[in-house]
Amino acid sequence: MSKIIEFKNVIKEYKSGDHILKAMDDVNFTIDEGEFVVILGPSGAGKSTLLNLLGGLDSVTSGQIIVNGNHVESFNDNQLTEYRAKNVGFIFQFYNLIPNLTAIENVELMKDIVDVDIDGLSVLDSVGLKNHANQFPSQLSGGEQQRVSIARAVAKQPTMLLCDEPTGALDSKTGVLILNLLQDMSNNKNTTVVIVTHNAILAEAADKVIRIKNGQIESTVVNENPKKVTDLEW
Amino acid sequence: MGDFKNDPDITLHFVENNTISKFYLIEGEKLDINDENGVWLDKSFADAKGLGIGDKITFEFADYRITKTIRGLGYSPEYVYHASSSSVIPDFNKIGFAYMSYKAFPEDTVPYNVLNVKFEGEPETYSELLDYHMGGYYSSFVERSEHVSVGQFSEEMAQHKMMGDIFPVVFILIAMLILLTTMRRIITHQRTQIGILKASGFKNHSIILHYVSYGFWLVLVGAILGLILGPMTLPQLFYPSMSATYKMPSWNPAWSMNFVYVAALMVLMSLAVSYYSVRNISNEKPADTIRPKTPKVSTSGFVEKLGIWKRLSFNARWNWRDAKRNKSRALMTIIGVIGCSALLVCAFGMYDGMNDLKEWEYSDINHYDSKLVVEDNASVSQIDNVAEDVNGDKIMESSIEIESDNAKKSGSLLVVNDTELITPTDYDRNHVEIRDDEVSISQKMADMLGVKVGDKVKWHIMGSDKWVKTKIDKIHADPISQGFIMSSDKLEDLDLNYATTSIITAEHVDKDYDGVKVANSMKDMTSSWDEMTESMWLLIYILIFFAALLAIVVLYNLGLLSFTEIEREIATLKVLGFKTSALRKLLLTQNLWFTAIGFILGLPVGYMILDVMWASSGDSFYILPSITLSNLLLTAVITFALSIFVNLMFSRKIKRLDMVESLKSGE
Numbered sequence: 001m002s003k004i005i006e007f008k009n010v011i012k013e014y015k016s017g018d019h020i021l022k023a024m025d026d027v028n029f030t031i032d033e034g035e036f037v038v039i040l041g042p043s044g045a046g047k048s049t050l051l052n053l054l055g056g057l058d059s060v061t062s063g064q065i066i067v068n069g070n071h072v073e074s075f076n077d078n079q080l081t082e083y084r085a086k087n088v089g090f091i092f093q094f095y096n097l098i099p100n101l102t103a104i105e106n107v108e109l110m111k112d113i114v115d116v117d118i119d120g121l122s123v124l125d126s127v128g129l130k131n132h133a134n135q136f137p138s139q140l141s142g143g144e145q146q147r148v149s150i151a152r153a154v155a156k157q158p159t160m161l162l163c164d165e166p167t168g169a170l171d172s173k174t175g176v177l178i179l180n181l182l183q184d185m186s187n188n189k190n191t192t193v194v195i196v197t198h199n200a201i202l203a204e205a206a207d208k209v210i211r212i213k214n215g216q217i218e219s220t221v222v223n224e225n226p227k228k229v230t231d232l233e234w
Numbered sequence: 235m236g237d238f239k240n241d242p243d244i245t246l247h248f249v250e251n252n253t254i255s256k257f258y259l260i261e262g263e264k265l266d267i268n269d270e271n272g273v274w275l276d277k278s279f280a281d282a283k284g285l286g287i288g289d290k291i292t293f294e295f296a297d298y299r300i301t302k303t304i305r306g307l308g309y310s311p312e313y314v315y316h317a318s319s320s321s322v323i324p325d326f327n328k329i330g331f332a333y334m335s336y337k338a339f340p341e342d343t344v345p346y347n348v349l350n351v352k353f354e355g356e357p358e359t360y361s362e363l364l365d366y367h368m369g370g371y372y373s374s375f376v377e378r379s380e381h382v383s384v385g386q387f388s389e390e391m392a393q394h395k396m397m398g399d400i401f402p403v404v405f406i407l408i409a410m411l412i413l414l415t416t417m418r419r420i421i422t423h424q425r426t427q428i429g430i431l432k433a434s435g436f437k438n439h440s441i442i443l444h445y446v447s448y449g450f451w452l453v454l455v456g457a458i459l460g461l462i463l464g465p466m467t468l469p470q471l472f473y474p475s476m477s478a479t480y481k482m483p484s485w486n487p488a489w490s491m492n493f494v495y496v497a498a499l500m501v502l503m504s505l506a507v508s509y510y511s512v513r514n515i516s517n518e519k520p521a522d523t524i525r526p527k528t529p530k531v532s533t534s535g536f537v538e539k540l541g542i543w544k545r546l547s548f549n550a551r552w553n554w555r556d557a558k559r560n561k562s563r564a565l566m567t568i569i570g571v572i573g574c575s576a577l578l579v580c581a582f583g584m585y586d587g588m589n590d591l592k593e594w595e596y597s598d599i600n601h602y603d604s605k606l607v608v609e610d611n612a613s614v615s616q617i618d619n620v621a622e623d624v625n626g627d628k629i630m631e632s633s634i635e636i637e638s639d640n641a642k643k644s645g646s647l648l649v650v651n652d653t654e655l656i657t658p659t660d661y662d663r664n665h666v667e668i669r670d671d672e673v674s675i676s677q678k679m680a681d682m683l684g685v686k687v688g689d690k691v692k693w694h695i696m697g698s699d700k701w702v703k704t705k706i707d708k709i710h711a712d713p714i715s716q717g718f719i720m721s722s723d724k725l726e727d728l729d730l731n732y733a734t735t736s737i738i739t740a741e742h743v744d745k746d747y748d749g750v751k752v753a754n755s756m757k758d759m760t761s762s763w764d765e766m767t768e769s770m771w772l773l774i775y776i777l778i779f780f781a782a783l784l785a786i787v788v789l790y791n792l793g794l795l796s797f798t799e800i801e802r803e804i805a806t807l808k809v810l811g812f813k814t815s816a817l818r819k820l821l822l823t824q825n826l827w828f829t830a831i832g833f834i835l836g837l838p839v840g841y842m843i844l845d846v847m848w849a850s851s852g853d854s855f856y857i858l859p860s861i862t863l864s865n866l867l868l869t870a871v872i873t874f875a876l877s878i879f880v881n882l883m884f885s886r887k888i889k890r891l892d893m894v895e896s897l898k899s900g901e
Contacts, residue, residue, distance in 0.1 A: 048894075057809060057893050077889075078813070085811025092897060096806040100555040101548065102534070109548050113811045134534070152810075 004159060004192055005031040005054065010063035010073075012049055012215075023049040024060070025215040031160075031208065034190035036183055036226065038197060038206035046215040047196045048164065054194065055088050055162050056080040068159055085113040089153030091163040091182075095145040097137040103148045104133040110156040118155045127151045127181060143174035150181060160192040161185065167197075179205070179229040205229045242279065243751060245331045246293060248339045254350040255312050257333045258483055262287045262306030270337045272305035278481050279330025280307050293332070298340045309481050315386035316481065324479065325762065328752060380644070387480060389852045396850030397773075400843065402496055408573055408784050409453075409500065410507055415566055415791035417449055417511035422795055428515055429524030438516045442509065449508030450501065457497035465489065475769035533558075549816075553824040556800070563792055564828060570788030571832025572839055575873045577781035579840025580847065581774045582865035587848060587857045588767050591713040596760050598663050599712065602655040602738035605754045612749030617734050620747045626739035627653040630725075630732055633696040634717055636675075638683035643853065645679050645717030647695065649725050655738045658710040658719055661858070666710040670721040674708035678856035679716040693718070695730065702728045713856050782876060789880040793825070797884045805893050818885035822878065829877040833870060 012024035023046050031037050041047045052058040053065060056072060059080075065072040067087060075083055084090075097106050108120040124133050127147040137145050146166060153161055163182065167175030183205060185191040195202065203209045204227045211218040252265045257274050259265065265274050273291060285291065285304060292301040313331050317324040336344045353360050357377050364375060378384055421428070431441060465487035473485045515523060537543060537554065546554075557564045606626065608617055621628055630649035635642065650656055651670075658666045661677060668674045675685070685691055687706055694701045710719060722732040743753045797804075804817055844859035851857065861869075 052894055055809070081808075081811055081813050083811075084809065088811070090809055092806075094897075096802070096809075096897065098552065098803055098806065100552045100559065100803075105548065105551060110810070112548055112816065113813075136533070 002033050003030050004033040004068060005194075006064070006066040007050075007054075008064040008066070010053065010065060011061045012046075012053060012058070013061045023215050024053065027063070027212075027215070027217055029210055029217060029220055031192060031194065033192055034186060035192055035207045036186040036205070037192075037194045037208045037210065038202050039194065039210045039212065040197065040200055040203060041212040041218075042198060045212045047198075047212060049215075050212065051162055051164055051194070051196050054160075055090060056083045085156070087159040089156065089158035089161040091146070091149050091153050091161060091166045093165040093168040095137070095142070095149045095169075097145055097148055097152070099137050102134050102136055103129060103140065103151075106137070106148055107151050107155050110152060114156040116156055120151075120155070123151045123155045124148070126154075141174075142170050143177060146170060146174075146178050147181065150178070150185075154185060154189075154191065158191075160194055163193065163195040165197055166195060167199075176229060176232075183229045201232055202229075205232055241746065241752065242283075242327065243329050244276070244279070244293060246295065247331065247333045248336045248344050248346075249333060250336045252333070254352055255310065257306075257308055257310050259306050259308040260483060261308075262304070265306065265333060267335050268337060269305065269335050271303055272334070273302035273338070274306040274308060274333040275304050276313065276326075276330035276332065276481075277307040277309060278324075278326040280304070282326040291332075300338070300340055302334065302338060309483050312381065312383050314480050314482060315383045324481075325758075390480070393850050393852060396846070400846060404573075404577075404843070405780070406496070406500060406503070408780065410503055411566065411570060411573070412784070412787045412791070413449060413453065413504055414507050414511060415570075415788050415795070417445070417508050419791045419795050420448075421445060421511055421515055422798060425515065426524060429520055429522075432520035432523055442512050442516050445512040446505060446508040449504050449511075453501050453504035457500050461493055461497050464493070471772050472769050475766070475772075478765055478768075549820050549823055552820065553827065556796075557824060557827070560796070560799075563796060567789065567792050567825075567828045568832045568835070570784060570792070571829050571873065571877065572836040573788075574781045574785035574876065575833045575836030575869055576840035576843060577777045577784070578869040578872055579837055579861060579866075580843045581777035581781070582869055583840065583844040583859055583861040584770055584774055584777075584847065586860065586862050586865055587844075588770055590860070591855075591857055592760065592763055594659070594663065595713050596756060596763070598657075598659055600656055600738075600756070602740060603756050604739050604741065604743040605756075605759075606737040606739070606743060606747065607751045607754070608734055608736060609749050609751045614734075616747075616749035617737065620750055621734075621737050623747070624737065624739040624741050624743050626737040626741075627651070627655055628734040629653070629656070629736050629738055630722070631735050634693050635696060636679065636683060636691050636693040636717065637701075638685045638689070638691045640684040641682060643679065643682050643716075644696070645676075645854075646715045647717055648715070648719045649722050649732060650719065651721050651723075653738070655740060658712070660709070661711040666708060668708055668710070668719055668721075670723050671727075672707035673704050673718055673720045673724060674710045675706045675718055676716045676856065677709055677711040678853075679718075680706070680709055682716070682853065700730070702730060704728060711856060714854060716854055716856065778872075782872075785873065785876040786880055789825070789877060790883065793880055793884050796824075797821070797887065801891070802897070804888060805891055805897055808888070808891060809893050809897065814885075814888050817888050821885050821888070822881050825877055825881045826874070829874055833873050836873075837866075 007027050007029050010024050010027040011022070014021045014023055027046075027050065039047055039050060049058070053060055054067075054072075056075065059075075060073045063073065067083075070083070072080075072083060090096075097103075098109065101109060104120040104124060107123050108118055110116070111118050121130060121133055124130050127150055129144060129147050129151065132140060132144060132148075137148070140148065146169075150161075161182065166182070167178055170178065179195075179202065182193050182195065186193045186207070195206075203221075204223070206223055207226055209219075209221045209223065211220075249265075249267070251267055257265050259274070260277050262274070263272075266272060275285065275291065280286070285307075287304055287307065289304045290301055291304060292299060310331060310333070315324070316329060316331065351360075357375075361375050379388065428441060432438070469485075469487040477485055535558070543551070604624070606620065606624070608620075617628065620626070628651070630647070632647045632649075633644060634647045635644045637643075648656070658668060658674065660666050666674065675683075675691075680686060683691060685706060687709060690703055690705050692701050692703050704718075725732050737750075742755060804820075807817055807820075808814070841859050844861075848855070848857040848859055
């Protein structure tokens with residue numbers, strides 16, 4: 001498997017007045033193509049900062065972030081936008097669907113930013129929502145909305161899926177379905193999936209587990225035999 | 235006539251007492267009925283000529299030449315409006331009046347020719363009484379309201395009152411729309427605080443009271459400031475042009491209880507508007523208020539079922555549904571734009587109307603260069619000599635009164651024989667050929683009297699009791715004079731006397747002729763027209779200013795309201811990789827739709843306001859609401875530019891939008 005993401009000596013500082021907060025303190029790790037990666041850590045450990053930096057929403061103070069051979073840390077605003085559009089599929093805790101657009105429109109919306117021909121209906125079919133294509137987000141359950149959000153993220157065939165507490169707003173049963181879907185994406189379609197969560201149980205299902213604490217990597221563990229999400233004890 | 239090069243025309247009043255139509259003294263001694271050597275002179279004329287108290291002035295009239303000492307300067311109610319017959323604008327350098335004691339008259343017996351009478355009761359009764367006692371030996375009976383000075387000024391007042399009726403309504407609506415959108419923006423913005431207040435046990439009515447009183451104090455302070463500053467500032471702007479036309483001892487802002495009523499109405503309406511804005515939120519449960527407002531649910535309508543929907547861009551689909559979801563916001567935006575474009579159409583329409591009128595009157599209809607006004611006592615041979623010398627055509631102009639079955643109106647008569655210097659036209663500027671045996675009535679007069687070609691009307695020349703009946707053969711149109719045009723043959727056919735009042739010529743005349751009172755050039759007339767229309771300019775600027783203010787404030791408020799609601803969506807799209815430019819376009823699209831709709835609807839509204847304005851400009855003016863294509867385009871450009879400008883204020887925020895922060899807030 002080839003290396004697709006690399007963090008090299010990444011430091012991220014936030015200034016508030018005279019006070020400097022180190023949210024990311026010399027972070028190093030790599031992720032391979034098609035890996036199902038879980039990033040674990042307590043609140044305030046720097047999980048979100050890591051995801052924001054990887055997702056091109058924020059820029060590093062120093063260090064390098066190399067994705068597909070590109071130095072993300074050197075990108076300007078426009079390049080970051082293009083990077084997000086082409087490489088990153090975001091999945092949010094609160095789904096963040098566009099309320100004015102139907103499920104299929106939310107998916108096909110991606111046609112406006114990438115040169116990929118998207119068949120919204122077949123993508124929705126892949127997440128089991130073919131029959132809800134013309135419903136608005138407000139007419140869908142939380143789990144269904146999150147599935148639309150996954151469909152939207154994968155439709156543009158990104159380098160990676162970045163998921164920020166994707167099950168945080170769902171009941172555990174629905175959560176398992178969502179995580180299972182993401183694991184399938186990784187296993188069957190060789191999609192790189194990075195999930196940020198504070199739920200340690202998910203670690204057993206991951207190909208790689210990165211634990212962070214106080215802005216530093218605590219440990220990076222590669223699971224030789226990851227379990228299936230559905231086999232975990234919730 | 236005095237010792238001045240330009241032969242000014244001074245009307246002398248030899249009076250036995252100063253009780254009716256009193257001379258209004260500004261400086262000097264009071265009018266003395268026994269003073270043989272004093273004269274009380276028109277202040278405007280004295281100012282124009284640099285004359286002062288104690289100066290001597292010589293008047294020539296008939297065969298007399300009298301020299302008097304100026305005792306006082308002032309005004310007279312009979313000369314509030316005083317213009318020569320050839321110009322609508324008074325030129326104080328050329329025209330004036332003077333009051334003197336009857337004892338100052340060079341003969342022992344004064345040939346009195348005017349009797350000022352004050353009476354109670356109906357004018358008709360008095361007119362009959364006068365007929366009985368005078369045996370018809372008098373030339374005219376003029377009521378005060380028909381006096382040129384009084385009439386003209388009353389008309390001006392009526393015109394201003396009409397504006398005074400329209401503008402408060404328009405501006406109150408504008409103010410309320412601005413208040414409504416501002417209150418909604420503030421309340422949406424402070425939603426969470428309101429929720430916290432409610433959750434901490436504040437009573438509903440104290441929250442309502444807080445916001446209603448906020449609107450109340452704002453409007454109250456504004457209304458009071460308006461009451462004080464309004465009369466102090468705005469009237470000042472109109473004085474220069476008004477005082478160029480009308481002579482008044484002083485120009486002061488009037489005060490009316492109506493001001494207070496309107497201000498009180500505004501304050502009351504502000505209470506209603508503020509209450510309406512806060513009402514919804516106060517009815518919610520604190521738990522709901524403390525969270526951001528749940529967006530209204532989108533639905534599919536029939537438009538989505540149309541085939542074209544599938545081909546619309548996501549931008550268009552999003553905006554369509556967003557507008558549908560926020561109908562009241564859409565409506566307010568459109569109303570704001572309607573207001574803006576209507577005011578602009580009105581402003582530019584006024585500008586075009588003034589220019590068009592000038593062009594029509596002074597170049598399409600009248601082609602002479604000079605107009606020589608003939609003296610009342612000039613002989614026929616004198617007139618003929620002058621006419622021959624300047625290669626001129628003789629015309630007769632007179633005030634007349636026309637009566638139909640429906641109405642009675644005063645107007646003007648133009649008697650003209652086969653001349654190329656005056657070519658009547660219709661409204662579309664096509665030449666109207668009036669044959670020697672025809673009578674043509676002006677369009678506006680025909681409309682006012684309710685008559686058409688073939689109808690008969692009764693009319694008489696002012697100052698003569700002889701009424702004649704005439705069939706209308708033609709209709710022409712004229713922007714500033716309403717009445718008849720006919721030939722001298724036709725006039726004499728009707729058994730009326732023809733007397734030349736002016737000679738018009740294509741040559742430029744600056745020579746003095748015997749029998750000619752004054753020579754006016756076309757340039758004099760157009761420049762005095764320009765002077766009179768100066769106050770219009772001000773009104774135009776005021777309208778444009780308010781149009782812009784309305785658009786900016788309303789669009790800003792509603793834009794901010796909308797932006798707050800969709801901030802999260804914009805942040806999401808930005809995270810997903812949409813370019814800032816695409817998101818700007820998303821915001822701009824809806825704005826442009828509403829601006830287009832508002833603009834199109836604003837055109838007829840502006841037209842209607844313009845129509846009312848022109849209709850109020852007086853009986854003698856015939857202006858129809860119209861606007862040139864270029865100014866229509868300018869209106870469009872300004873409206874859209876304002877809309878885009880306001881929009882840019884929000885789209886700038888897109889770049890600064892903190893994506894991470896916007897995504898944190900949960901549902």
